[in-house]
Amino acid sequence: MQRRVDAVTGAVGIGGGTRESRPGFRLDPILMILAVYGPLNPVDGRKDLLECGASAKIMAVPVLGDCRDLVATCTGTSEEACSGFTTSGNAPARRHCQRGARRYSPAAPSNTERGRTVMSDLTLVIGNKNYSSWSLRPWLALRHAAIPFDERLILLFDENWEEAIGAVSPSGRVPVLLHGERTVWETLAILEYANELFPDAGLWPEDRDARATARAIASEMHAGFTALRTHMPMNLRRLDLKGRGRGPGVDDDIARICEIWRECRSRYGAGGDFLFGAFCAADAMYAPVVTRFDTHGVDLDETCAAYSRAVLGLPAFVEWRDAALQEPWIVPEDEID
Numbered sequence: 001m002q003r004r005v006d007a008v009t010g011a012v013g014i015g016g017g018t019r020e021s022r023p024g025f026r027l028d029p030i031l032m033i034l035a036v037y038g039p040l041n042p043v044d045g046r047k048d049l050l051e052c053g054a055s056a057k058i059m060a061v062p063v064l065g066d067c068r069d070l071v072a073t074c075t076g077t078s079e080e081a082c083s084g085f086t087t088s089g090n091a092p093a094r095r096h097c098q099r100g101a102r103r104y105s106p107a108a109p110s111n112t113e114r115g116r117t118v119m120s121d122l123t124l125v126i127g128n129k130n131y132s133s134w135s136l137r138p139w140l141a142l143r144h145a146a147i148p149f150d151e152r153l154i155l156l157f158d159e160n161w162e163e164a165i166g167a168v169s170p171s172g173r174v175p176v177l178l179h180g181e182r183t184v185w186e187t188l189a190i191l192e193y194a195n196e197l198f199p200d201a202g203l204w205p206e207d208r209d210a211r212a213t214a215r216a217i218a219s220e221m222h223a224g225f226t227a228l229r230t231h232m233p234m235n236l237r238r239l240d241l242k243g244r245g246r247g248p249g250v251d252d253d254i255a256r257i258c259e260i261w262r263e264c265r266s267r268y269g270a271g272g273d274f275l276f277g278a279f280c281a282a283d284a285m286y287a288p289v290v291t292r293f294d295t296h297g298v299d300l301d302e303t304c305a306a307y308s309r310a311v312l313g314l315p316a317f318v319e320w321r322d323a324a325l326q327e328p329w330i331v332p333e334d335e336i337d
């Protein structure tokens with residue numbers, strides 16, 4: 001009983017910035033300001049969260065190098081909030097600055113029991129971080145892109161699961177994104193919705209050809225690789241799975257995934273360490289596969305091994321895994337012998 005109470009929580013606000021504590025947020029007109037900041041000191045990065053009146057939030061971006069003309073980015077999460085917001089920065093600069101913002105903006109520590117809370121009207125409902133591969137995907141994409149969201153963890157298959165998930169998810173599954181009265185379920189739909197809210201966050205590649213391929217391989221992940229997903233469930237804490245999980249069809253799935261990774265790295269990856277250079281939603285879709293290959297000791301060629309190392313070293317992924325490794329809960333359904 002105690003476990004149920006601890007694990008199934010709502011958004012508990014740090015600084016009182018939850019949706020619940022600011023019920024008028026969506027109704028008020030959104031004001032936009034540019035706040036001129038000097039370079040942020042990493043230790044007091046919280047200065048980057050400003051309140052504008054009662055209803056608008058501005059995240060000032062550290063002024064880094066040639067991003068000096070871009071000093072703020074809207075953290076509003078409604079179309080209305082973001083559509084009217086323009087900056088003098090060009091898109092690459094804007095993206096660069098947002099990445100800088102992430103480095104310089106220490107967030108509230110992740111807490112899998114209480115849910116991570118920031119000043120946002122987006123809430124991502126997730127399952128156990130150790131097991132929930134689908135939850136990891138949008139969480140990673142949003143977190144890496146420095147999109148603010150509260151998180152709420154519902155324990156998978158806990159005695160309270162049915163009731164708790166039934167209250168928020170039409171499909172009875174996690175992840176679910178809550179945005180005001182709107183509920184968005186299904187991982188790809190969540191990624192696309194976030195991309196609409198934050199079109200400059202770099203969730204998909206900028207180049208159309210790359211973007212089309214990124215969406216295709218994300219869909220292939222979403223719809224396929226059932227053998228791999230069945231026989232090699234994500235389980236971040238298990239270090240004893242080397243060579244295991246090779247059920248029927250798994251080798252074929254591994255071969256196709258590696259083919260995708262090699263192809264993307266060679267065609268689109270020149271600008272960085274990820275499938276399309278910079279980390280994007282397609283990488284987030286494959287991140288749980290990277291962990292499965294890692295924990296199951298799948299042999300990879302150098303290209304795929306280097307790509308896997310890049311994903312495993314991504315700060316947002318490290319944050320997720322650190323939290324996962326602290327979780328005490330065992331889900332027998334997701335443990336393989």
Ligand SMILES: N[C@@H](CCC(=O)N[C@@H](CS)C(=O)NCC(=O)O)C(=O)O
Nearest residue numbers: 127132133134135173174175186187
């Ligand atoms: N197609 C869904 C899959 C979501 C899913 O299967 N989530 C798992 C947790 S990783 C779940 O909620 N399982 C609960 C159940 O199957 O009852 C998506 O893309 O989000």
